[in-house]
Amino acid sequence: MKAFEELLSESAAAHGHLCPGQIVGVRMALLGMRLLGFDLPCTLPQLKKLIVFVEMDRCTGDAVAHTTGVKLGRRSLKFVDYGIMAATFVNLENGKAFRVISTEESRDLAQIYVPLETDKRQAQLAAYRLMPDRVLFRVQEVQVDLSPFDLPGPTRRKAACVQCGQVVRDHREVVIGGLPYCRPCAGEGYFRGAREVVWEDMDWSPRSPRPQEGFSPLRQERAAASRGAP
Numbered sequence: 001m002k003a004f005e006e007l008l009s010e011s012a013a014a015h016g017h018l019c020p021g022q023i024v025g026v027r028m029a030l031l032g033m034r035l036l037g038f039d040l041p042c043t044l045p046q047l048k049k050l051i052v053f054v055e056m057d058r059c060t061g062d063a064v065a066h067t068t069g070v071k072l073g074r075r076s077l078k079f080v081d082y083g084i085m086a087a088t089f090v091n092l093e094n095g096k097a098f099r100v101i102s103t104e105e106s107r108d109l110a111q112i113y114v115p116l117e118t119d120k121r122q123a124q125l126a127a128y129r130l131m132p133d134r135v136l137f138r139v140q141e142v143q144v145d146l147s148p149f150d151l152p153g154p155t156r157r158k159a160a161c162v163q164c165g166q167v168v169r170d171h172r173e174v175v176i177g178g179l180p181y182c183r184p185c186a187g188e189g190y191f192r193g194a195r196e197v198v199w200e201d202m203d204w205s206p207r208s209p210r211p212q213e214g215f216s217p218l219r220q221e222r223a224a225a226s227r228g229a230p
């Protein structure tokens with residue numbers, strides 16, 4: 001096991017700063033790995049068995065992902081947008097899973113652990129290093145139902161949206177009237193008003209002789225306007 005401070009400084013460097021969330025996240029990862037009986041850093045065989053669900057897109061989430069080594073690109077990191085400072089650590093081999101939840105009390109208790117520290121942030125930075133796990137976290141043993149389409153490995157299924165033609169991987173299509181649709185076409189998109197654009201230097205590639213100039217669809221539209229185009 002790497003020492004806590006070493007894990008913390010590596011995580012803070014990757015995250016961009018040291019913050020209370022880094023300390024909570026690294027400790028969350030340490031506890032999750034300990035509950036699963038995994039090392040930190042994970043050995044490669046352990047990493048292949050590990051899935052981590054992160055329930056918030058804040059500092060703590062970065063620390064949990066960095067410290068455990070799970071990645072979106074390996075499908076070992078799952079982001080579920082619950083707005084809860086919690087992460088679930090799953091051992092795919094035996095199905096064991098533990099959900100580690102950061103307690104709200106720990107925020108209120110920070111000052112008590114370092115009574116002489118008047119600055120709230122400094123108090124948290126110090127206190128989250130001192131608090132025992134049982135004050136910092138609650139832990140639930142949970143069952144996580146993962147489908148084969150959630151697991152690492154090659155794409156198991158592709159379906160083309162009948163409306164826009166976009167290929168949707170891993171069973172993420174929405175079936176309406178027996179036909180597959182991508183989520184945006186099914187009305188479940190996170191964006192609206194999609195409009196295809198052209199941009200300056202559309203022919204650019206990293207092999208182009210000229211360095212890339214800044215591109216802007218707006219500039220392209222302004223250029224068209226100045227030429228008297230409609």
Ligand SMILES: [Zn+2]
Nearest residue numbers: 017019021059
């Ligand atoms: Zn941060």
Ligand SMILES: [Zn+2]
Nearest residue numbers: 161164182185
């Ligand atoms: Zn579509």
